[in-house]
Amino acid sequence: MxxxxxxxxxxxxxxxxxxxxxxxxxxxxxxxxxxxxxxxxxxxxxxxxxxxxxxxxxxxxxxxxxxxxQWWWALAIAGGGMFYFIYSKKHQWISKLLFGALFGLGAGTFFQGFANTYFPMISASFKSVVPPMDVPLTDAIVASVNDLVFVLVLITVMAYFFFSIDHKAKAMRGTASLGRWFLMFAFGAMFGxxxxxxxxxxxxxxxxxxxxxxxxxxxxxxxxxxxxxxxxxxxxxxxxxxxxxxxxxxx
Incomplete structure (x- = not known):
């Protein structure tokens, strides 16, 4: 062996x-x-x-x-050492400067990623339910049905989270209820x-x-x-x- x-x-x-x-x-x-x-x-x-x-x-x-x-990278030691001033009550403010800078950089990076991720999704949400004319009939029907379902789910779910109008109103009651059902299906699929x-x-x-x-x-x-x-x-x-x-x- x-x-x-x-x-x-x-x-x-x-x-x-x-x-x-x-x-x-x-x-x-x-x-x-x-x-x-x-x-x-x-x-x-x-x-x-x-x-x-x-x-x-x-x-x-x-x-x-x-x-x-590249000796200037040694300056990073001073920045890293600022973290440890958090254990000093007298000089704790030094660590807060670094934490504030890092939190600001992190927030800016997050919002940039948020915009790059969700703004294209918002523009892609505007779909046409009219079937395209330059594709075969079967493909056009399938694409139209998919877009119609997408628009229906989008509108009903947005109506469920729209609280400026009372959900007891007839115009909102059924739409919000359908949106809640769609959310339950989505959360169930995610949990599954x-x-x-x-x-x-x-x-x-x-x-x-x-x-x-x-x-x-x-x-x-x-x-x-x-x-x-x-x-x-x-x-x-x-x-x-x-x-x-x-x-x-x-x-």
Missing amino acids: DSSTVFIQIGAIVGAICTLAIFSVLFKENPYYRLFEHIFIGLAAGYGVFVTWRDVLYRLWWEPMINRG STVMARMSLFIGRVDFLVSDVPRMFWPYAVGAAILIGLIYFFFVEKKRRLNQDAEPKTG
Whole structure:
């Protein structure tokens, strides 16, 4: 057995143990779930720091400053150091200057992205329900029906959020009610797609446990699961029961 196969098997064993430990929270809160939750968060934080240094700080700051002689990048150290004045009550205003500048830049970038994203959508909302004449009849009917449905949904949903006129009025009651139904359909579809995405992740992990792991070494995986269960029930549960028995009884 070569070394690559050994590493693949070790990775599968670790993956199976981690998956079972995370799924154990479905049974109840337990220290194994907490342990692997903290391991996952720690690994994610460490990996985030590494990726930030490799892809951002080293490539865009350290390498131009050291290897290309762009010494003015050293001024970024002063800007970054201003963040830490937030821990000083006397000089906290220095950090607020930097925070204010960053919030202003972020707000400007957000509004620019908002305009670039939604203004074209507003102009594209003006659709003609008249079928085009330069396409086949079937395609023209389909395009006209699609545009008609789009305009109908747009008007009814806008009417639902239009509060200048009382919705009890006859002209608004039916339109707003239809818009609410369209919103319910849209939110239901969004929720369903979210559930499907989560289920695809769950199915992937279950397929890993019942297909990939047993195909390589199911006895080891089963033995590891049994060992974890025995450790939990013989030590943790026993300690919990002893603590319950030691509690004074009232009544």
